[in-house]
Amino acid sequence: MEGTATGRQSLATDTGQKIRFNDLDAAPGIILVDATSPEQIAADAAAAAEKAKKRTPAGFLPGEVLAEDIKHFGYAGDVVRLNNTGYGPGRPVAVSPETGQIKDGALHRVQAGEWKTTAPLRLTEEQKTTLYGAPQFSVPVDNLRPGDVVAATEIDNKAMTKQPVTITQVDGGGTVNIRYRNDELTGEGKKRSESEVTVLDRTHGALNGHELLTLARPEAGLPPRIGLRHLIRQQPAGQHVLLDLPSGRDDLPGGFVTGRIQGIDEEHKSSGAGRSYTVHHFVIETAENGTGSGSGHGLPPPHRSGPGQHIERIGITRQPQQLASVERAQ
Structure with missing residues (x-):
């Protein structure tokens, strides 16, 4: 049977007859005709890729270096760090590499754009093994850090791909909201805080002081x-x-x-x-x-x-x- 959907309740056939969806035998399945097209799919993918290029400083990763001045955030050459003076994992701030001082900024005033930055330095296999015992390691979801690389399906049950993605934001308590992206997509998932996730990679800029000292003086046995x-x-x-x-x-x-x-x-x-x-x-x-x-x-x-x-x-x-x-x- 063919027809045109009239709202969410009924189907209109070519003869003008209206049939309620509840009266249809949907066991064989329903095929949507002209619901999309290769052109529309390509256009949606291009729009998603274009959106993924635009970021605000809230999505900057620890260890990124600003390649241009960003009004209300920082200057070219500043290093992005996480400021952990409040609750949660901290907010991105711009830090002067010469003085170590945080620039006074207002993240909410910065518009999304294709801001130029230098990618953060990643930990080597040896460094990850020194800190966590293996090049890939598991952590509870609420211990994820911006910049961590994980499989999309581990943090988002609705993810359509298992390809690696980079964590950009982690928020929440018992249920953790996780934003992520890669060169092709952006997304958001939710996981219970006690869920375990395998971290594939981590940025050097996301390390805390104890971890930095461990790498600098491994012989000290901190x-x-x-x-x-x-x-x-x-x-x-x-x-x-x-x-x-x-x-x-x-x-x-x-x-x-x-x-x-x-x-x-x-x-x-x-x-x-x-x-x-x-x-x-x-x-x-x-x-x-x-x-x-x-x-x-x-x-x-x-x-x-x-x-x-x-x-x-x-x-x-x-x-x-x-x-x-x-x-x-x-």
Whole structure:
């Protein structure tokens, strides 16, 4: 039987008869005639490829280098890094390779365009093996980082291809929203945070401070990285630590800080919604003339204490590595 669909409820035959879809025997299948064409398919593919070329800085990958000035974001030569001073995996920022300072920007004011950048440096097989035990490694979905390369079907159940794609954004809690792209397509998938994904590749710019130190000094045998929230439970008074402090905030010195934990003070506070929470203040005794340094593209500059200022209070709230306040003890 042939006819023309009239809305979503019925089919009109050549004789003018209307038949409800529910009354049709759809078991043999329904063939749509002239629903598309090779020309339309080619046009859709070309439009998708053209759209994939345009990006905003929110989709820049850590380690990319700006090849041109981008108003409201950064200047040519700046390196893209993830600023992890808030919740989630962090937002892309432009960092000066000379000073390590983050440029003040407004991502929402930058229009999508074919911005010119230099592709980020990828980890070698040897480097991935040093850090993760193998050239390809598995991580929970919520541990994916922008720049990671994975198979599209592992992060998007609706993906029509198994070809590798690059993660551009990771957001969410229990259910993680993942945006991805390659040279031919862009897409978005959802996965439970505990789902495991195989990472095929990772950018050097996405590494945290602990991983950078591991590559720089593999012979040092650094202990595993631990979040401050977990450190609280270990009664760490007296332990010597290396803190990787976020940069880009006026109230918090960024960079690597070494010192000895003197103790942990608790402060009970109330939020505007009437909920109570506890802020733990780590009391860190640091060296008088500085506490180590970081080097390389986008790493924050070393933090240095002045004479007579040996102790810092570092407040954290709920998130690991979420450092909320600093007070100097005179």
